[in-house]
Structure formats: structure tokens, C-alpha cells
Amino acid sequence: MKLKGAQILMKMLIDQGVDTLFGYPGGAVIDIYDSLADTPSIRHILVRHEQGAVHAADAYARAKGTVGVALVTSGPGATNTVTGIASAYMDSIPVVIFTGQVPTALIGNDAFQEVDIVGITRPCTKHNYLVKDIDKLARTIKEAFHIAQSGRPGPVLVDLPKDIMAATAEFEDPGEIDLKSYKPTYNPNKKQLSKVVELIKESKRPLIFSGGGVVLSKASEELTKLARMTNTPVTASLMGLGTFPGSDPLWLGMPGMHGTYRANMSISECDLMIAAGVRFDDRVTGRKDKFASGAKIVQIDIDPTSIHKNVEATCPIVGDCKNTLELLNSMLESENPSDIKGDASERQEWLDQIAQWKATSPQRYEQTGDVIKPQYVIDRLHKLTDSNTIITTEVGQNQMWTAQYYHFDKPNHFITSGGLGVMGFGLPAAIGAKAACPDKLVVCVAGDGSIQMNSQELMTAIEADLPVKIVILNNRYLGMVRQWQELFYDKRYSSTNMEKAPDFVKLADAYGAVGMRTDRADEVETVLKNGLACEGTVIMEFIVEREECVYPMVPAGGAITEMILV
Amino acid sequence: MRISYGSSRRCNYRDDFGITGTAGAQVLLSATTKNESLIITDISRDFHINSEVRKMSSQKHILSILVDNEPGVLSRIAGLFSGRGYNIESLSVAQTAENSAVSRITMQTTGDDHILEQITKQLHKLINVITVNDLTDKKYVQRELILIKVNAKPEQRAEILRIVDIFRSRVVDVGPEHYTIEMSGDEGKLEAFIDLLRPMGIIETSRTGSIALAREKKKIK
Numbered sequence: 001m002k003l004k005g006a007q008i009l010m011k012m013l014i015d016q017g018v019d020t021l022f023g024y025p026g027g028a029v030i031d032i033y034d035s036l037a038d039t040p041s042i043r044h045i046l047v048r049h050e051q052g053a054v055h056a057a058d059a060y061a062r063a064k065g066t067v068g069v070a071l072v073t074s075g076p077g078a079t080n081t082v083t084g085i086a087s088a089y090m091d092s093i094p095v096v097i098f099t100g101q102v103p104t105a106l107i108g109n110d111a112f113q114e115v116d117i118v119g120i121t122r123p124c125t126k127h128n129y130l131v132k133d134i135d136k137l138a139r140t141i142k143e144a145f146h147i148a149q150s151g152r153p154g155p156v157l158v159d160l161p162k163d164i165m166a167a168t169a170e171f172e173d174p175g176e177i178d179l180k181s182y183k184p185t186y187n188p189n190k191k192q193l194s195k196v197v198e199l200i201k202e203s204k205r206p207l208i209f210s211g212g213g214v215v216l217s218k219a220s221e222e223l224t225k226l227a228r229m230t231n232t233p234v235t236a237s238l239m240g241l242g243t244f245p246g247s248d249p250l251w252l253g254m255p256g257m258h259g260t261y262r263a264n265m266s267i268s269e270c271d272l273m274i275a276a277g278v279r280f281d282d283r284v285t286g287r288k289d290k291f292a293s294g295a296k297i298v299q300i301d302i303d304p305t306s307i308h309k310n311v312e313a314t315c316p317i318v319g320d321c322k323n324t325l326e327l328l329n330s331m332l333e334s335e336n337p338s339d340i341k342g343d344a345s346e347r348q349e350w351l352d353q354i355a356q357w358k359a360t361s362p363q364r365y366e367q368t369g370d371v372i373k374p375q376y377v378i379d380r381l382h383k384l385t386d387s388n389t390i391i392t393t394e395v396g397q398n399q400m401w402t403a404q405y406y407h408f409d410k411p412n413h414f415i416t417s418g419g420l421g422v423m424g425f426g427l428p429a430a431i432g433a434k435a436a437c438p439d440k441l442v443v444c445v446a447g448d449g450s451i452q453m454n455s456q457e458l459m460t461a462i463e464a465d466l467p468v469k470i471v472i473l474n475n476r477y478l479g480m481v482r483q484w485q486e487l488f489y490d491k492r493y494s495s496t497n498m499e500k501a502p503d504f505v506k507l508a509d510a511y512g513a514v515g516m517r518t519d520r521a522d523e524v525e526t527v528l529k530n531g532l533a534c535e536g537t538v539i540m541e542f543i544v545e546r547e548e549c550v551y552p553m554v555p556a557g558g559a560i561t562e563m564i565l566v
Numbered sequence: 567m568r569i570s571y572g573s574s575r576r577c578n579y580r581d582d583f584g585i586t587g588t589a590g591a592q593v594l595l596s597a598t599t600k601n602e603s604l605i606i607t608d609i610s611r612d613f614h615i616n617s618e619v620r621k622m623s624s625q626k627h628i629l630s631i632l633v634d635n636e637p638g639v640l641s642r643i644a645g646l647f648s649g650r651g652y653n654i655e656s657l658s659v660a661q662t663a664e665n666s667a668v669s670r671i672t673m674q675t676t677g678d679d680h681i682l683e684q685i686t687k688q689l690h691k692l693i694n695v696i697t698v699n700d701l702t703d704k705k706y707v708q709r710e711l712i713l714i715k716v717n718a719k720p721e722q723r724a725e726i727l728r729i730v731d732i733f734r735s736r737v738v739d740v741g742p743e744h745y746t747i748e749m750s751g752d753e754g755k756l757e758a759f760i761d762l763l764r765p766m767g768i769i770e771t772s773r774t775g776s777i778a779l780a781r782e783k784k785k786i787k
Contacts, residue, residue: 122642123649127693130638147693181634181696305687308680 005134005165006035009098012141014041018069020060020435021045022053026073028100028113031165045435045464047428048456050077054084054155055425055454056432058093059415063390064436065218067094067149074100075113078159079120083422085155086124090419091239092216094153096144097125103163104132118159126154134167139174146177151184152303153216184302188319188327195315196274196298197331201339203272203296205350206232209255212239212418213277213301213321220244220411222325223276229332231341233354235263237278238403239418246407252354253363256284257554258400261361262354264552264560267292269353276300277321280310281419290559300324361565363404363552372521374398374473374544378405380525381443381471384532389441390415390433394426394450397479400550402445424453430468431461441469441532448474448501458511461537469532472504472541475548483549487564508539519543623678626655627702628778629686631671634694635661642692643671652677652685656710656775668696672777705781711750711774713738714760717767718745726766733759744769 003011009032013021021044025033036044047053050072057068072081078099088095102111118130127147129140137160144156200206208227214220214236220243227234227250234244235252244251253260255267267273273295278284285291291311299306299313300321307316317324332340341347365375378401387409393399393416408414415433417425430444451472461468478496485493508515514534518527524542531540552563633639640659647654655674662668675685682700689698718726723745730737730747733755739746749759753776760768 118638119641122638122645179693182693303691305684305691308683 001171002168003171004031004035004168005137005160006031008134008137008169008171009141009160009165010035010039010042011171012138013069014039016067016142016145018067019043021069021071022047022056022060022432022435023071024048024050024053024073024077026075026077026100026113028074028077028102028162029071029098029160029165031162032071032098032100032160043435044071045431045460045466047431047460049454050080051084051424052428052431052454052457052460054081054088054095054097055417055422055428056435056457056460057095057097058084058088058091059392059429059432060436061088061093061095062215062415063412063433063440065412066436067096067145068432069096069098071098072100073113074102074117074162075115077113078115078117081157082120082124083420083424085121085157087417087420087422087425088155089124089126091417092153092212093155094148095155096148097155097157099157099159100165101130101159101161104161105163107161117157121157124155125157126152128157128159130159130161131164132161134164134169137164137169138171139177142174143177143179146179147182151182152213152301152306184320185304185318186302186320186323188300188317188324190327192315192317193324193328193331196317196328197335197340199272199296199298199315200230200274200332201335201342203342204346205266205270206230206272206274206342207252207266207270207295208232208234208244209267209273209275209278210234210236210240210243211276211278212237214240214243215277215411217277217302217321217323218411219276219320219322219325222322222329224248225329226274226325226332229329229337229340231347231351232274233266233351235259235266237281237284237418238416240278241403241414242408242411245409247409251407254403256281256560257286257556258404258550258552259284259554259560260358260363260404261552261563261565262357264554264563265357266354268294268559268561270295272296272298274298274300275313276325277302279306282310284560285310286554286558286560286562290561361552364566365548367521370520370522372519372524372542372544374475374542374548375401375405376521377471377473377524377528377542377544378402378445380528381445382406384525384528385441385443387413389413389443390430390437392416392426392429392433392442392444394444394446394453395421395423396447396450396481397475397483397548397550398445398447398450398473400480401473404550406445423447423450425450427451427454427468427470428457428460430470431457431464431466434461434466434468435464438466443469443471443532445471445473447479448472448476448504449478449498451504452502455507458508458513458537462512467535467537469534470537470539471528471531472539473544474501474504474541475544475546476501477546479548480550482547483553486547486549487553488555504539504541508537511537513537513539515539515541517541517543624676624681625678625702626674626676627682627700628706628708628776629671629673629675629689630699630701630778630780631673631689632662632696633669633671634696635667635669636694639669639692639694640671642694643689646688646692647675647685650684650688652681658775658777672775674776699780701778701780706778707781708752708776708778709750710753710756710776711748712756712760713746713748713772714763715739715744715746715769715771716763717743717769719743722766726763729759729762735759
């Protein structure tokens with residue numbers, strides 16, 4: 001069967017189970033959009049900026065547990081995707097990005113809207129391709145999807161020259177993908193796991209540290225089982241929030257720079273840390289020589305480069321988190337149940353100690369007076385929504401307060417730009433998540449600074465009928481930087497004062513969304529209730545305490561036990 | 567390739583490709599390995615002497631890397647090294663004779679055990695990298711090739727030819743006032759040879775990076 005390149009692309013997308021594309025047309029991809037018009041099974045969501053397309057695809061992938069797909073044109077279309085790609089790369093999210101390219105004969109000639117996007121994105125993609133031969137098109141697309149979602153997932157970019165899309169060729173199914181140089185290790189070494197069983201039996205003060213890898217391998221059930229079976233408290237990185245229920249008594253909260261006192265103290269005092277799917281980011285470890293210095297560390301990760309990169313593991317295990325934890329659990333089940341819970345009185349002592357840390361230094365804020373505390377908004381939002389709500393965030397204080405005060409019970413329900421920390425992520429991500437899960441309530445928690453970075457996507461939400469609820473914590477500052485300036489730069493608020501801001505209620509109105517605003521604490525609940533109950537896209541703006549800081553805080557480079565508590 | 571010796575030799579730099587070298591040494595780099603032999607070298611043989619970055623345990627390693635013979639592969643590797651702050655001391659790349667779809671990269675790099683572990687793992691992580699072998703602690707043969715154009719006035723010729731003879735190298739081009747000599751061997755031998763020719767007046771040289779193979783019958787996979 002003879003097909004156009006663009007038709008082969010459509011065929012392969014359908015073959016890969018793609019039903020949603022986030023994209024923006026342009027000259028170089030006009031053939032693809034022409035074929036897309038003949039492909040009713042694929043929904044195209046027209047964003048208003050290509051960065052938004054990749055963030056939306058990223059969130060779509062996270063909310064649905066599948067691959068997200070973005071389609072953009074050459075040149076500026078391609079370069080606009082770079083931030084989104086880098087964010088997906090840092091957070092290991094499976095996204096496939098198709099970029100248009102000038103015709104092959106023009107490549108290298110500085111043609112109109114030509115850019116070497118494969119060269120530009122080499123360091124921020126898991127892999128990328130320039131397709132120069134239509135006979136390799138189908139196979140390349142299949143490989144791209146295979147690479148994006150296998151092993152440690154990540155973004156894969158496929159650059160598609162215009163002439164390849166317009167040319168015709170005999171379509172042949174590429175068959176199974178078998179790359180001799182790419183064979184991720186899914187199954188753990190059993191011998192190493194039996195060592196872990198012994199370490200668990202010996203441990204007096206064990207701790208589980210769960211990360212984004214547990215979300216990606218869909219292993220949160222196994223992780224929860226391990227924790228409950230061995231009576232071990234759990235902390236989770238920003239990317240791992242929701243992998244263990246936030247309402248469980250064994251839950252410690254997030255560790256690190258803005259972690260809870262008890263999570264950080266537990267890391268310092270534990271004698272065994274079982275780390276699953278974490279990469280020991282500097283925001284978690286603080287001063288590395290003081291991080292879990294008394295503990296034996298079991299590190300489970302599918303990516304060998306994560307092991308011994310930042311922290312030396314006593315017992316490294318290369319494998320998929322789900323497979324590994326499943327096997328570990330089955331090995332533990334064949335042990336005497338009381339053995340794997342450690343000595344009862346010693347374990348109780350450990351849990352009592354943690355309870356005491358919680359009692360003496362809880363994570364807290366006080367809502368007094370009329371001025372709204374931003375934490376109070378998140379707290380109320382948590383109480384007013386159920387665990388099926390998907391929360392996306394922007395980056396900065398809004399992100400940290402959400403991580404601290406919205407207690408996630410399920411994985412894939414907290415979507416944030418963790419590694420790269422992209423302001424402007426939250427709104428397009430909310431749209432992507434809503435496209436993935438139309439039946440779920442999707443809320444974007446934003447700051448007044450970050451919402452302005454991609455507010456044009458409001459139009460996408462309205463046009464594509466993907467209603468999202470936006471909570472803006474407006475302190476008229478770039479709050480996180482202002483906080484650092486307050487604490488470490490003598491309160492010189494250089495360029496962080498943002499008193500001039502748009503009227504967000506009018507902005508909502510201008511796009512055809514609903515806008516609400518309050519600056520009174522006693523109205524927070526009413527605004528949230530009304531806003532969440534509204535059918536369409538809503539902006540709820542809360543004018544909050546201007547100089548509220550995110551606490552606890554570990555100054556950069558400090559040991560995680562050296563915390564500023566309030 | 568022009569080499570400048572003397573004081574500039576100790577003036578270390580790291581260029582955009584993460585290749586460590588000395589001021590005056592030029593580096594050739596192409597984005598493709600397809601159908602072309604490509605060799606990068608740097609001349610800072612005594613680099614370790616005044617490097618403050620290096621730790622005591624830092625050691626020179628020789629890596630033998632098999633990669634898909636595809637455009638852009640070398641760029642991925644060079645980008646990995648520059649992006650993560652690793653050093654490439656020398657590099658040579660060519661398609662293998664046994665399989666035209668595969669190229670072998672021989673690379674000299676330095677670092678302590680921790681860095682070498684990361685380098686090896688990160689290389690492995692690249693989709694186009696098939697195998698990575700650290701030959702350093704194995705038995706291996708190593709060669710570099712140098713072409714040296716040296717002043718050869720009538721009164722110097724006999725002495726130069728004697729040196730050429732002793733080192734079992736050969737003269738590949740003769741002019742009224744110069745010889746071009748081809749010489750291969752390990753790094754030490756080349757250094758000794760260069761030192762002996764230096765008094766004659768070296769006009770220019772071109773030198774490859776190291777290539778190496780393990781001393782065992784079986785193919786390293």
C-alpha cells in the first residue's frame with residue numbers, strides 16, 4: 001500500500017494507541033495537518049504556544065500513565081518546545097515530540113524557519129532522530145515510542161522534513177523493535193534482594209524513601225504493601241508524592257529543603273534507607289556527607305547512572321521498581337512476619353521518636369486575622385476536594401505549599417515540574433491532565449508570577465472545552481526568590497516586587513472563563529466552593545499575605561537537620 | 567594541526583567540546599562518524615602535572631567504545647562529556663573492519679573511580695552506544711601514529727636517518743630541506759622520538775589519538 005509520509009505518521013500514531021495530540025501548525029508540518037484532518041480517531045488540541053503543547057503532553061502522560069505526544073512546526077515552533085522537553089527529561093516523563101523540518105535538500109542552508117533541533121535537544125532528550133529516508137519513517141516512529149516509555153522513560157524527539165512528509169512510499173509494518181544497544185534491566189538480581197531481606201530483619205530504625213520512579217513503574221501498591229508489612233515509615237520526594245497515602249500514620253511528609261522536620265530527622269537517624277526510584281537530588285540531600293550518614297542505603301533504580309551518582313548505596317539494585325518491590329515483598333512474605341517488623345519494642349521506640357519530632361516541630365501555619373495565609377488556601381482546597389482530584393502546580397512557593405499542605409493519597413494525581421522547575425508549567429499541564437482524565441476535577445495551583453508565563457493557554461482550555469480550575473496565590477512578589485532575598489540577601493527585594501499585575505478576574509473574563517477574587521480569609525472557603533462547582537474554566541484569585549515564607553527551610557548546601565523551622 | 571610547545575604547553579584549557587588540551591593545540595571535530603575516519607588528539611601529555619582539578623586517585627583510563635555507525639553519534643558522546651564536565655584527553659574514531667554498521671571509539675580520559683563509573687554508565691545510557699570497555703586494568707596493545715615534518719638540512723640528514731632507524735620509523739616524504747617521518751608506537755615512544763627530533767627543528771606534526779585492543783583472542787563484546 002502506497003502512503004504519503006504524513007499518512008504513515010498517522011498510521012503509526014494510531015498503531016501506538018495515540019488518541020490525543022497537542023500541537024500548533026506551521027509551514028513545515030502542513031502535510032501532517034492535512035493528513036490529520038482525515039484522521040478522526042486522533043484529537044488535536046490546538047495550544048497557543050508550543051511550550052504549552054509539550055507541558056500538556058507531559059501532564060497527559062503522567063495523568064494517564066501513557067505516552068504524551070506533541071506536534072509542532074520547524075524553527076521557532078521547535079525551539080519553543082525546548083523548555084518543555086527539558087522539563088520532561090528531568091522528570092523522566094515519556095513524551096514523543098514531532099517537529100517539522102525544512103525539506104531535506106535545504107537542510108544546512110539556513111533556510112526559512114530552519115533550526116538544528118536535533119542538535120539543540122540532544123542533551124535534553126532521551127534520544128532523538130532526524131528522518132531523512134521515508135523508508136525508515138515507520139520504524140523510527142515505533143522506536144521513538146519504544147524508547148520513550150521503556151526503561152527510565154523520557155522525551156524522544158523526531159524531526160520530520162517536509163519533503164519526507166509529502167513523499168509517498170510503500171508502507172511496511174516495521175515489526176518488533178529490538179535495539180541491540182538498548183536493553184533496560186527490568187528484573188532485579190535476586191541475590192541482592194536476599195541481602196535486602198537480611199538488612200530489613202537487622203534494622204532497628206528503617207525508612208522507605210519513595211520517588212518518581214515508583215510513579216512511573218506504577219509500583220505504589222507494592223511500596224505501600226512493603227511499608228505496612230514491615231511497619232516502616234515512608235517519606236517521598238516531590239516527584240514521589242502520592243506513592244504512599246498522605247493519610248497513613250506511617251507517612252512522614254516530604255524530605256529536603258522544604259521537607260518536614262520529622263522526615264529530615266528520620267533520614268538522619270535511620271539505620272536503613274530503602275530508596276526506590278529516587279535520584280537523590282540536591283534539594284533532597286542538602287549537605288551530602290550529613291545525609292543518612294548512619295544508614296545503610298538500599299537503592300532501587302532502573303537507571304544504573306542514578307546509582308552512586310550523588311549518594312553511595314550500600315546495596316544497589318538495578319531493576320524496575322514494580323518488579324523489584326513485588327519480588328522483595330514475596331520474599332518477605334515467606335519470612336516470619338514478626339522478624340521483618342524488627343524487634344517490637346525497638347520499632348515502637350523508633351515510631352515514638354518520629355511521633356515526638358512531629359509533636360515538637362509540626363509543619364504548621366496560623367490563619368489569624370483577615371489576611372489570607374496561602375497555606376490556608378491549600379489546606380481548604382485539600383479539604384474540599386477528594387483524592388481523585390488532579391493537582392498541577394506552577395513553580396515556587398505555590399508549588400511547595402501544595403506539596404506540604406495538600407496530602408496526596410494516590411500517585412499520578414500531583415503533576416509538577418520537579419527537576420527543571422518550570423514556571424509556566426501548571427496551566428498547560430492542567431489542560432493536558434484534563435484531556436487525559438476528562439472525568440476528574442483538575443486544579444492548577446499558581447502564583448501571580450508564574451501564571452503570567454503561559455496564561456495564553458486559557459484560550460486552549462476554553463476552546464478545547466477542557467475546564468480547569470486555577471487557584472492563584474497572589475502575593476504580588478516572585479515569592480520564592482523574595483524569600484531567599486529576605487533570608488540571605490538583607491531583604492533587598494531586587495526585581496521581585498510585582499505590584500503591577502493584570503486584573504486576573506478581567507483576564508478570565510477576556511478569555512471567556514470565570515474570574516473570582518477575595519482578599520478575606522473568611523471568604524476563602526466560599527470562593528473555593530463556588531469556583532470548584534462552576535462548570536467551566538475558573539480563575540480563583542486569592543490576595544494573600546505578602547511576605548509569607550515557606551517553612552521549614554534548609555539553607556542551600558546545609559545539612560537537612562539544620563532547618564529554619566518558622 | 568599545529569602544535570606549540572614550550573611554556574604554553576602547561577596552559578590548560580577546556581574547550582566547548584569538553585576536550586582538555588593545551589593552548590596552541592587545535593582540535594578537529596566533525597559531527598558525523600559516517601564513512602569517515604576521524605581523529606582528535608591533544609598534545610598535553612604532561613597534563614596531570616599542574617592540574618588542580620584532579621584528585622590524587624585520578625588516573626588516565628583508556629576506553630574502547632563500540633557505537634552504531636550513524637550520523638551524530640560522536641556529537642552525542644562529545645556533548646555528554648562537555649555537559650557533565652568530564653575530560654576527553656584523546657579520541658579516535660573509525661568504522662570497524664568486521665562490521666560496517668559499527669564504529670569503534672578509543673578514548674583516553676581521566677578521573678577517579680567515581681567519575682569513571684559515571685562516565686562508563688552515562689556512555690552506556692546513550693542509545694547508540696553498544697559496549698563500553700575500560701581497558702586500563704586489562705592487558706592491551708596501544709598505538710598512536712604521528713607524522714612529523716622536520717628540518718633536514720644536508721648536515722642533519724644522517725643524524726635524522728639514524729634516529730629514524732633506531733626507532734624503526736620511516737621517512738615518507740623528502741624535500742630539499744625537510745623530511746616527513748611516519749612513526750607509530752605507544753605514547754612514551756612517541757614522546758622520546760619527538761624529544762630527539764626537536765633540536766633539528768620540528769616544522770609541523772599531526773598526531774592521532776590512541777587506539778587500542780585487548781590482548782586476548784576473544785572479541786570484547
